[in-house]
Amino acid sequence: MHTRDCYVSAPGKAILHGEHAVVHGKVALAVSLNLRTYLRLQSTSNGKVCINLPNIDTFLSWEITALQPLLDGCRDCLAKHVVLKQELDDDLLKRLRAFTGIADASTDTRSMAVLAFLYMYLSVFGEAKSLASITVSVWSELPTGAGLGSSAAYNVCLAAGLLSARGITSSPLTPQQDSARWSKEEMEQINRWAFMGEKIIHGNPSGVDNAVGTWGCFLRYHDGKITPLDRVPVLRILLTNTKVPRSTKVLVSGVKDKINKFPAVMKPVLESVDAVSCTCEQTLTEMSARGPSAEHYNILEELIDINQHHLNVMGVGHSSLDTLCKISLARGLHSKLTGAGGGGCGITLLRPETDASVIQSTVAELQACGFDCWETSIGGPGAQKYKKWSLPKQVLKCC
Numbered sequence: 355m356h357t358r359d360c361y362v363s364a365p366g367k368a369i370l371h372g373e374h375a376v377v378h379g380k381v382a383l384a385v386s387l388n389l390r391t392y393l394r395l396q397s398t399s400n401g402k403v404c405i406n407l408p409n410i411d412t413f414l415s416w417e418i419t420a421l422q423p424l425l426d427g428c429r430d431c432l433a434k435h436v437v438l439k440q441e442l443d444d445d446l447l448k449r450l451r452a453f454t455g456i457a458d459a460s461t462d463t464r465s466m467a468v469l470a471f472l473y474m475y476l477s478v479f480g481e482a483k484s485l486a487s488i489t490v491s492v493w494s495e496l497p498t499g500a501g502l503g504s505s506a507a508y509n510v511c512l513a514a515g516l517l518s519a520r521g522i523t524s525s526p527l528t529p530q531q532d533s534a535r536w537s538k539e540e541m542e543q544i545n546r547w548a549f550m551g552e553k554i555i556h557g558n559p560s561g562v563d564n565a566v567g568t569w570g571c572f573l574r575y576h577d578g579k580i581t582p583l584d585r586v587p588v589l590r591i592l593l594t595n596t597k598v599p600r601s602t603k604v605l606v607s608g609v610k611d612k613i614n615k616f617p618a619v620m621k622p623v624l625e626s627v628d629a630v631s632c633t634c635e636q637t638l639t640e641m642s643a644r645g646p647s648a649e650h651y652n653i654l655e656e657l658i659d660i661n662q663h664h665l666n667v668m669g670v671g672h673s674s675l676d677t678l679c680k681i682s683l684a685r686g687l688h689s690k691l692t693g694a695g696g697g698g699c700g701i702t703l704l705r706p707e708t709d710a711s712v713i714q715s716t717v718a719e720l721q722a723c724g725f726d727c728w729e730t731s732i733g734g735p736g737a738q739k740y741k742k743w744s745l746p747k748q749v750l751k752c753c
């Protein structure tokens with residue numbers, strides 16, 4: 355079948371407050387980063403589906419004729435899925451696991467990326483008369499598995515690229531535009547499909563990461579409801595990657611076990627995280643309305659400390675994150691983990707008056723611990739489609 359070549363990208367995210375609690379119906383505040391994942395989809399005529407994932411050193415291909423039997427008896431349910439896309443098709447997932455030999459309990463990086471890709475590819479193209487011969491390349495500026503939403507950016511790119519190539523979403527680019535975004539309805543569709551991919555990689559995602567990857571900017575997320583926060587001040591954030599590997603799926607399931615084991619102990623903790631998110635949101639709104647004051651920053655810093663303690667209580671802390679908090683606090687700076695924790699990344703709030711020398715010495719000490727550390731800009735655009743020549747050169751080289 356005929357497909358359209360396309361180039362798309364989606365941003366990573368930082369969660370300010372509400373990670374883990376958001377999985378259990380509490381409020382989270384999250385913001386997009388200036389680090390992005392890019393996807394290139396090319397139509398081919400070799401009768402194969404190829405995937406190039408240089409970040410995780412994975413280059414694979416399958417004959418379309420080998421994949422086709424996985425869809426036998428599945429077409430009717432896929433037709434419904436293409437329209438609704440709310441639930442994973444367990445039968446298709448089971449067939450894919452048997453086909454690839456990927457076990458239910460696997461959290462292996464490559465296996466999860468391949469499973470999410472094949473599931474989305476077969477669901478998007480399975481309803482057509484024949485599967486499409488394509489090569490998909492994905493390359494990211496985000497560290498993989500570090501709490502900055504690389505899985506969501508990956509899934510948003512897969513959803514946007516495959517839906518676009520199949521012609522389910524329109525081509526939003528006019529001849530005058532180098533990049534463009536889709537209509538609200540199409541973005542909602544991309545977000546729903548990306549959520550399916552997150553379910554495959556995470557097990558039980560809240561949906562906050564794919565929402566930020568799709569819509570970008572600063573969002574409040576509560577029980578599937580996405581509210582863009584327009585009135586927020588410019589915040590300066592230092593990001594630290596402890597480089598300690600961890601899996602979101604494992605950490606999310608550990609928190610669930612703890613809640614089941616000690617409901618009376620853990621539920622108040624989740625309530626308190628919810629209150630932290632709401633208080634932070636109120637403070638940000640006030641800062642934007644009246645102008646930021648030192649007292650506002652004191653409140654933001656206290657909320658960061660409180661939340662970091664709560665995350666430790668949930669069992670998602672790590673000694674590397676304790677080191678980050680200690681080193682930054684020695685200079686009056688406040689940090690917490692971001693994303694699933696257990697290693698990965700932390701955020702440090704910088705006050706407007708924080709001296710450059712303080713930041714430099716903090717960064718130097720964190721780097722001496724083997725961490726990566728950089729000041730990031732936040733609030734980048736959500737999923738976008740590009741013309742080939744408007745992509746950064748580095749991206750064209752990598753995918």
Ligand SMILES: Nc1ncnc2c1ncn2[C@@H]1O[C@H](COP(=O)(O)OP(=O)(O)O)[C@@H](O)[C@H]1O
Nearest residue numbers: 409463466467494499500501502503504505602
């Ligand atoms: N650029 C990428 N290429 C291929 N797979 C990716 C990429 N980025 C993320 N992934 C997939 O997402 C998984 C990481 O997801 P997760 O554990 O949620 O961490 P995070 O989303 O915080 O980076 C990886 O194991 C891999 O399967």
Ligand SMILES: C[C@@](O)(CCOP(=O)(O)O)CC(=O)O
Nearest residue numbers: 373374501503559560693694
């Ligand atoms: C822990 C959680 O709140 C965020 C996970 O983010 P990340 O995959 O670690 O980037 C899980 C979720 O919201 O689905």
Ligand SMILES: [Mg+2]
Nearest residue numbers: 503505506602
């Ligand atoms: Mg993730």
